[in-house]
Amino acid sequence: MKTSDRVFVAGHNGLVGSAVIDLLKKKGFKNLITVEKKKIDLRNYNKLEYYFRKKKIDYMVMSAARAGGIIANSRNQKDFFLENIEIQNSLLKLALKKKIKRTIFLGTSCIYPKFTKIPIKESSLLSGKLEKTNQCYAIAKIAGIKLCEALKEDYKLDIICLMPTNVYGNNDNFNKVNGHVIPAIITKVEEAKREKKKKVNLLGTGKPLREFIHAEDLASAILFSLKIKKKIIQKQFGYKLPILNVGTNQEFTIKKLAELISKYLSFNGKILFDKKSPDGTFRKKLDSSLINKLGWLPNIHFKYGLKKVIENRKN
Numbered sequence: 001m002k003t004s005d006r007v008f009v010a011g012h013n014g015l016v017g018s019a020v021i022d023l024l025k026k027k028g029f030k031n032l033i034t035v036e037k038k039k040i041d042l043r044n045y046n047k048l049e050y051y052f053r054k055k056k057i058d059y060m061v062m063s064a065a066r067a068g069g070i071i072a073n074s075r076n077q078k079d080f081f082l083e084n085i086e087i088q089n090s091l092l093k094l095a096l097k098k099k100i101k102r103t104i105f106l107g108t109s110c111i112y113p114k115f116t117k118i119p120i121k122e123s124s125l126l127s128g129k130l131e132k133t134n135q136c137y138a139i140a141k142i143a144g145i146k147l148c149e150a151l152k153e154d155y156k157l158d159i160i161c162l163m164p165t166n167v168y169g170n171n172d173n174f175n176k177v178n179g180h181v182i183p184a185i186i187t188k189v190e191e192a193k194r195e196k197k198k199k200v201n202l203l204g205t206g207k208p209l210r211e212f213i214h215a216e217d218l219a220s221a222i223l224f225s226l227k228i229k230k231k232i233i234q235k236q237f238g239y240k241l242p243i244l245n246v247g248t249n250q251e252f253t254i255k256k257l258a259e260l261i262s263k264y265l266s267f268n269g270k271i272l273f274d275k276k277s278p279d280g281t282f283r284k285k286l287d288s289s290l291i292n293k294l295g296w297l298p299n300i301h302f303k304y305g306l307k308k309v310i311e312n313r314k315n
């Protein structure tokens with residue numbers, strides 16, 4: 001891979017896409033391609049294909065998706081299902097049409113069964129029932145992986161599927177209803193502090209465990225995957241589709257997470273949990289030893305990364 005290669009980052013304004021753009025720029029990539037959603041809705045393959053008809057793409061990062069936390073997922077199942085399937089179908093058809101040299105497909109740890117051996121290995125895919133609250137999102141992502149598999153097996157298209165754990169970072173969606181757990185709790189605690197409340201109410205029991213990765217670390221795993229030599233991939237996976245978990249081994253209970261956020265925001269009120277609301281999967285720590293053995297390791301310690309995200313909000 002050369003810094004003159006043309007890299008299309010789909011979803012460049014999002015949490016992950018923006019971190020990928022920042023990293024590629026920092027590494028000297030000069031030909032980054034981005035398309036605003038206002039101009040082309042990625043669900044519309046015909047428009048997308050027409051837009052790129054005279055443009056070359058060497059590499060593609062699929063960081064466009066309909067993503068969100070437990071409430072967003074469970075209240076908008078149809079949209080999470082259709083939008084993700086339509087975006088990934090369109091982008092993968094484009095990869096085939098343009099003979100893109102390597103595509104990075106982003107899945108999620110939600111694709112794995114609700115009850116499975118921890119840490120979760122890539123081989124647990126489709127070995128059990130999914131968590132109900134995000135099953136439409138998970139099934140859409142699994143359909144994407146299966147399409148990647150078909151394109152790899154039938155057309156020799158070079159695709160790597162990454163399964164990141166929960167991502168956090170500066171460019172997150174801080175909506176307290178639709179956001180993921182970290183930004184949603186930050187916003188709720190900020191609000192409680194601003195309104196001088198003596199307590200903050202959070203969802204679930206606080207007992208589930210979550211593993212977190214900073215968007216900058218995920219971006220480094222994406223660049224690492226774009227660059228892995230073909231012969232190394234072939235040695236590891238033969239002609240099978242490479243699927244790699246991307247985690248950090250840094251796991252906390254939601255209660256501990258809320259305590260850390262309160263501490264960094266200097267909120268001294270009580271943290272209360274609404275035990276009637278859903279918890280989601282209890283634990284989904286990934287086994288990331290495969291990508292670690294290939295040579296990628298995370299860099300950002302969770303408490304440091306979280307503190308930085310909160311400091312960034314204050315500025």
Ligand SMILES: NC(=O)c1ccc[n+]([C@@H]2O[C@H](COP(=O)([O-])OP(=O)(O)OC[C@H]3O[C@@H](n4cnc5c(N)ncnc54)[C@H](OP(=O)(O)O)[C@@H]3O)[C@@H](O)[C@H]2O)c1
Pocket residue numbers: 010011012013014015016017036037040041042043062063064065066067083087106107108109163164165166167168172173180
């Ligand atoms: N965040 C996590 O915790 C997490 C964990 C595991 C895996 N992932 C995966 O990582 C990838 C990136 O997630 P993220 O957290 O960065 O999501 P995000 O912040 O919501 O960003 C998604 C981006 O996709 C764009 N997009 C959505 N629908 C589109 C459409 N129809 N046409 C064009 N652009 C569209 C959005 O554009 P607008 O901003 O204009 O809407 C946004 O910029 C996703 O595949 C997600 O499943 C995320």
